[in-house]
Each structure stands twice: as structure tokens, then as C-alpha cells.
Amino acid sequence: MTTSTKTALTARELLRAAENALLDERRDLDAAELTALSTLPDDQIPALGALAHQVRLDRCGPAVEVEGILSAKTGGCPEDCHFCSQSSQFDESMPATPFLDTAEVVAAARETAETGATEFCIVLAIRGPDGRTVDRILELVPLIRSETGLNVAVSAGILSEDQSERFAAGGVHRYNHNLETAESFFPNIATTHTWAERYNTCKMVKQSGMELCCGALLGMGETVHQRIELLTQLQSLAPTEVPLNFLNPRPGTPLQIRKPIKPLEALRWIALFRLALPEVILRYAGGREITLGELQAMGMTAGVNALIIGNYLTTLGRSPEEDLQMLEDLKMPVGALTGVL
Amino acid sequence: MSSSPEDVRVSQQGATDHAEAFCTGCGTAECGGCRSDYDAPRHCPRCGHLLRTKVHPAGWAAECRRCDLEIRSP
Ligand code: SF4
Ligand SMILES: [Zn+2]
Ligand SMILES: [Zn+2]
Numbered sequence: 001m002t003t004s005t006k007t008a009l010t011a012r013e014l015l016r017a018a019e020n021a022l023l024d025e026r027r028d029l030d031a032a033e034l035t036a037l038s039t040l041p042d043d044q045i046p047a048l049g050a051l052a053h054q055v056r057l058d059r060c061g062p063a064v065e066v067e068g069i070l071s072a073k074t075g076g077c078p079e080d081c082h083f084c085s086q087s088s089q090f091d092e093s094m095p096a097t098p099f100l101d102t103a104e105v106v107a108a109a110r111e112t113a114e115t116g117a118t119e120f121c122i123v124l125a126i127r128g129p130d131g132r133t134v135d136r137i138l139e140l141v142p143l144i145r146s147e148t149g150l151n152v153a154v155s156a157g158i159l160s161e162d163q164s165e166r167f168a169a170g171g172v173h174r175y176n177h178n179l180e181t182a183e184s185f186f187p188n189i190a191t192t193h194t195w196a197e198r199y200n201t202c203k204m205v206k207q208s209g210m211e212l213c214c215g216a217l218l219g220m221g222e223t224v225h226q227r228i229e230l231l232t233q234l235q236s237l238a239p240t241e242v243p244l245n246f247l248n249p250r251p252g253t254p255l256q257i258r259k260p261i262k263p264l265e266a267l268r269w270i271a272l273f274r275l276a277l278p279e280v281i282l283r284y285a286g287g288r289e290i291t292l293g294e295l296q297a298m299g300m301t302a303g304v305n306a307l308i309i310g311n312y313l314t315t316l317g318r319s320p321e322e323d324l325q326m327l328e329d330l331k332m333p334v335g336a337l338t339g340v341l
Numbered sequence: 342m343s344s345s346p347e348d349v350r351v352s353q354q355g356a357t358d359h360a361e362a363f364c365t366g367c368g369t370a371e372c373g374g375c376r377s378d379y380d381a382p383r384h385c386p387r388c389g390h391l392l393r394t395k396v397h398p399a400g401w402a403a404e405c406r407r408c409d410l411e412i413r414s415p
Pocket of ligand 1: 077078079080081084085086087124125126127157
């Protein structure tokens with residue numbers, strides 16, 4: 001028997017065991033099982049993706065949730081997340097813009113609604129909101145909802161319990177707060193706040209009754225082991241949504257020297273995120289264009305069931321028409337996944 | 342007075358055309374245009390200063406505080 005046949009058999013065994021666990025026994029994979037799958041050779045990534053797609057269809061159905069996002073307050077953030085162009089801590093920091101006025105935010109929500117999206121997220125580059133910011137957001141949420149019919153999500157940093165309760169009561173149906181990376185790698189990425197602060201906000205969001213959207217950013221120098229660690233930490237939080245970002249190295253940030261991760265590597269981790277989090281809304285987020293290029297449709301058949309349409313917070317996306325055409329070609333209907341899962 | 346979008350032509354696709362004295366990607370006069378398709382303008386095409394850029398789902402708008410220039414996506 002040749003080495004490559006041996007590898008292929010092992011790969012098939014690993015994939016079969018994962019399929020049994022997820023689709024027959026209907027249990028979650030643990031860190032050891034995910035680690036084994038993460039070592040599959042590159043030529044097995046399409047097979048890994050196919051399994052992830054089966055799991056997504058089984059647990060979530062064929063619908064794809066489409067969302068628009070808006071940076072309503074850009075730049076000038078006092079935090080030092082090393083991947084972020086909106087931090088004020090680096091030499092060539094992006095000039096800050098104040099909170100957009102109401103008409104600008106509503107116009108952006110309308111642009112989102114015109115694409116057929118069901119979700120709109122207001123994002124602020126802040127450590128956490130002060131009282132005035134909470135008030136401002138709580139004015140915008142019902143207005144956007146009534147003007148566009150969109151579900152409104154918010155991303156405004158670290159929350160106190162009181163703020164979390166106020167957002168939940170004020171109609172914020174989903175709150176975004178990313179873990180970004182594993183606890184053990186986080187000190188390499190930010191020093192002005194801790195991973196535990198992020199984790200605690202995530203827990204509080206769920207306790208307040210909002211859906212939790214908790215994302216990851218891959219390609220910052222974390223190890224495979226740390227990516228698995230992050231997956232188990234996400235399993236423990238059980239978010240409704242995980243936006244999966246790939247590092248787009250930004251000029252002026254400490255991570256500007258890194259290279260984007262390779263397309264096949266991105267597909268491997270899309271599939272592993274789905275296999276680790278079978279019921280989650282797994283959203284294509286920042287960096288997919290520069291990371292995957294022509295292979296973006298492959299992510300949709302490897303576990304992804306949601307995407308951000310149009311532009312991102314400070315960078316541009318591909319055209320909404322391209323994404324909508326991709327979904328039509330794949331015969332994947334656009335629909336809200338809230339409350340379905 | 343601010344210039345209209347027509348005064349300084351900046352394509353959303355990132356090409357630096359002949360109306361730009363400075364690269365909107367890196368802000369230097371020497372660069373032939375390094376801004377990618379997926380970046381909004383970062384530097385003023387007229388003076389190279391960092392722009393205040395607002396990105397929204399369907400486009401972007403940017404202003405240079407130094408030379409009072411406003412540009413936006415087509
Ligand atoms: S807290 Fe958010 S906006 Fe601020 S530096 Fe970190 S990632 Fe950027
Ligand atoms: Zn340049
Ligand atoms: Zn200028």
C-alpha cells in the first residue's frame with residue numbers, strides 16, 4: 001500500500017466518523033476530533049467542505065441570511081486591536097468621523113433593504129457605549145425597523161449589564177461582539193482590554209435575551225491549536241451567529257506585515273467552523289474577497305449560510321449583484337434565519 | 342469651496358487616473374496607483390493628506406480637511 005492510499009483511507013475514516021457523529025448520533029465534535037480533521041491533506045478539503053455542506057443543510061436548511069453593515073462612528077477608537085485600522089493607537093491612524101446623523105444611517109439601511117437583505121447592523125468603533133450613545137442607538141433601532149422592515153443588530157463594544165438590558169428592551173434583536181481569537185492568543189492582539197471582558201459581554205448579551213453574534217478573525221498568526229481552542233470557546237458560548245473574517249492586513253496597523261491566508265486554508269476553516277458549530281448562522285464577513293477571490297462560491301457549499309452584502313466598515317466588498325447572482329446560481333434562497341434554528 | 346465629484350475623478354475600482362496628483366492608496370506622488378478594488382480612498386488625490394472616509398453599504402464618501410475637497414463613489 002502506498003503512503004498516499006494510506007492517507008486517503010485515513011481521511012475517509014475521519015470524515016465518516018465525523019459524519020456519524022454529526023448526522024447520526026447528532027452530537028457535537030470535540031477538540032480532538034476537530035484537531036484530527038484539521039490535519040486532512042489539502043486534496044481532501046473539497047470532501048471536508050461537502051460534509052460541512054450536508055451538516056448545514058441538515059441543521060439549517062438551504063436559506064442564506066443576507067446582511068448589510070454600517071460603521072456609524074468610524075476611527076478614533078482608544079483600543080489597540082492590532083488588526084484594526086480604526087484604532088487611534090497606531091502611527092498612521094485613520095481620522096475619526098463623528099456619529100453619522102440619522103438620515104445617513106437610515107439611507108444606509110435603505111440601501112441594504114434594496115438588496116433583499118433581512119438584517120442591518122449598526123457598528124461603532126468604541127470601547128463601549130456611554131449613556132448618550134446608548135440613547136442615540138435606541139432612537140435609531142425602531143426608526144430603521146419601521147422605515148425598512150429590517151431586523152436591526154448593534155455592535156457597540158463592551159457592555160454593562162444595564163446597557164445590555166436596555167438594548168434588549170429597545171428592540172436590538174442581535175448584538176455583535178467578537179471573540180476574534182482564542183483566549184491564549186488574545187494578548188498578542190490587544191492589550192487595552194482582555195479576552196475575558198469580551199467573553200463576559202457575550203454571556204451578558206445572551207442573558208439579556210438578545211441573539212449573540214460572536215465572530216472570529218483568522219490569519220493573525222494564531223496556531224492551528226489556537227483555532228481549535230477558539231472553536232471550543234465558541235461552542236461554550238453557543239452564539240446564534242458567527243461572522244467569519246479573514247485578515248485583510250491594513251496599512252499602519254501592527255498586522256500590516258502579515259499575508260492573507262491561502263484560499264484552500266480558508267475553505268478548510270470554513271468547513272471546520274460549520275462542523276464545530278452545526279447550527280450556527282455562519283456568515284461570510286470581512287476579507288473574503290481578497291482571501292478567496294474566485295473561490296467564494298465554494299464557501300457557500302462548505303458551510304457558510306449567511307453573508308455581508310455590499311461594503312464593509314472601512315473597506316469595500318464586491319458588488320451586491322455578484323453575490324445575489326452567486327446565490328441564484330447555487331439555488332440558495334435569501335431569507336432571515338432568526339428564530340428558524 | 343469644495344470640489345464636486347466631477348472635479349476630481351476617482352474610480353471606485355481604484356485606478357488612479359490622470360486627474361490625481363497623489364495616489365489615493367498610499368498618498369505619495371510617485372506611486373502609479375496602488376489602491377486595490379476593495380479599498381476606499383485613504384489619501385487625498387490633490388494633496389496626499391489622510392482623508393476622512395465614510396463607507397456605506399453601496400458606496401463611500403471622503404473629505405480632505407486640508408484642501409477642503411470632497412469626493413464620493415460614482
Ligand atoms: S475595539 Fe473595535 S474599533 Fe476599537 S480597535 Fe478594537 S476592533 Fe477596532
Ligand atoms: Zn500608492
Ligand atoms: Zn487634500
